[in-house]
Amino acid sequence: MIYVGISACLLGQKVRYDGGHKASSFCQQDLGKHVEYLPLCPEVGIGMSVPRPTIRLVGDSDAPQAVVQKTGENVTEQLAAFARVRESQLVKLSGYILCAKSPSCGMERVRVYDEESNANRKEGMGIFAAELRRMFPAMPMEEDGRLNDPLLRENFVLRLYVYHDWKSLPKPVSKRDLYEFHARHKLLLLAHDQPTYRRLGRELGEVSALSDEFATRYIETLMGALSAPASRRDHTNVLQHIQGYFSDQLNDVQRQELTDLILRYRHGEEPLAAPLTLMNSYLRQYPDAYLQTQSYFQPYPNDLKLRYGL
Incomplete structure (x- = not known):
C-alpha cells in the first residue's frame, strides 16, 4: 500500500480557520483509488479550534514566525513540533499533498508580513511544510493548486x-x-x-x-x-x-x-x-x-x- 500524507481539508474535512474545507476531486476520486491517506491539520493538531483566529507568517521570509493575529501568540515551534512528534507515522509516507497558501501547510509563495504593517511578500513556506522538508528531503511534496x-x-x-x-x-x-x-x-x-x-x-x-x-x-x-x-x-x-x-x-x-x-x-x-x-x-x-x-x-x-x- 502507498501511504500519502495530506492536508485534511483537501479530503473535505471541515478543519479550516473559517470552518470550511478545500476538497480536491483529484485527491479524493482519482488518486484516492490507489493510495491510503494520512489526513492531518497541524493547526487543529496543536489544539486550535474550528473556526479559529487566523495565523500569518511575519518577519524574515527565510525563517518566518507564525503568529495568531487576534492574540499575538507565536505558534511557530508548536507547528514544527507537530511534525516531529508524528515522525513514526510520517516516515511511512511516500509523498505529501499540502494546502496552498497556508501559513502552516503552504509549500511556496506563502505571504510573509512585515511585523509592523500589512506589507507582505509571497516568499514564505508554511511552518509544518518546512519541517516536513527538513525531515524528509527526498519525499515528494506538492500543493493542491499546482495539481491542477x-x-x-x-x-x-x-x-x-x-x-x-x-x-x-x-x-x-x-x-x-x-x-x-x-x-x-x-x-x-x-x-x-x-x-x-x-x-x-x-x-x-x-x-x-x-x-x-x-x-x-x-x-x-x-x-x-x-x-x-x-x-x-x-x-x-x-x-x-x-x-x-x-x-x-x-x-x-x-x-x-x-x-x-x-x-x-x-x-x-x-x-x-x-x-x-x-x-x-x-x-x-x-x-x-x-x-x-x-x-x-x-x-x-x-x-x-x-x-x-x-
Missing part, C-alpha cells in the same frame, strides 16, 4: 511511485537492490535530467562498499532530478533512444510510422501516450529484457490517464 496543472500533476504522481519503490526496498539497501532500482528507473531519469543520469551512473559504477550515507545521497539526488517535469524535447530523446531497440524487428513502414508519431509528439500534435502506446504494442510483439524492466513505460496506474495531457 497537468504537467505538475503527472510529475508528482511519477515521483510518488518512484519514492514508494525506494521505500519498499529492504533496509539497509544492498548494493544489488540499489543497482536494480537504478536500472529500472534509468529512462525516467534520462528524460528528466541527463547530467544527473550520467553522474549517478558513474558514481554507482565506482562505489565499492555501499554505505547509508551513499544511499541517502543517491535517493535525494534522484528525487531532486525528477522534481521538474520533463520537456517534450527530453521525452523525444528517450523515445528515439527506445526506438533504436526495435530497429531490427520493424519493417520500413513500421519504422516510419513510429518515427512520424514521435515527431508529431515533439511538435505538440500528439500526447506522450500516443507513441508509448505503439511502443508498448511492439514490446509485446518483440520482447526486450531491458525495456521490459523500465518504469518509463508505466510509472503509475494507467487509469489515472496522466500522460494524455502531456
Whole structure:
C-alpha cells in the first residue's frame, strides 16, 4: 500500500480557520483509488479550534514566525513540533499533498508580513511544510493548486511511485537492490535530467562498499532530478533512444510510422501516450529484457490517464 500524507481539508474535512474545507476531486476520486491517506491539520493538531483566529507568517521570509493575529501568540515551534512528534507515522509516507497558501501547510509563495504593517511578500513556506522538508528531503511534496496543472500533476504522481519503490526496498539497501532500482528507473531519469543520469551512473559504477550515507545521497539526488517535469524535447530523446531497440524487428513502414508519431509528439500534435502506446504494442510483439524492466513505460496506474495531457 502507498501511504500519502495530506492536508485534511483537501479530503473535505471541515478543519479550516473559517470552518470550511478545500476538497480536491483529484485527491479524493482519482488518486484516492490507489493510495491510503494520512489526513492531518497541524493547526487543529496543536489544539486550535474550528473556526479559529487566523495565523500569518511575519518577519524574515527565510525563517518566518507564525503568529495568531487576534492574540499575538507565536505558534511557530508548536507547528514544527507537530511534525516531529508524528515522525513514526510520517516516515511511512511516500509523498505529501499540502494546502496552498497556508501559513502552516503552504509549500511556496506563502505571504510573509512585515511585523509592523500589512506589507507582505509571497516568499514564505508554511511552518509544518518546512519541517516536513527538513525531515524528509527526498519525499515528494506538492500543493493542491499546482495539481491542477497537468504537467505538475503527472510529475508528482511519477515521483510518488518512484519514492514508494525506494521505500519498499529492504533496509539497509544492498548494493544489488540499489543497482536494480537504478536500472529500472534509468529512462525516467534520462528524460528528466541527463547530467544527473550520467553522474549517478558513474558514481554507482565506482562505489565499492555501499554505505547509508551513499544511499541517502543517491535517493535525494534522484528525487531532486525528477522534481521538474520533463520537456517534450527530453521525452523525444528517450523515445528515439527506445526506438533504436526495435530497429531490427520493424519493417520500413513500421519504422516510419513510429518515427512520424514521435515527431508529431515533439511538435505538440500528439500526447506522450500516443507513441508509448505503439511502443508498448511492439514490446509485446518483440520482447526486450531491458525495456521490459523500465518504469518509463508505466510509472503509475494507467487509469489515472496522466500522460494524455502531456
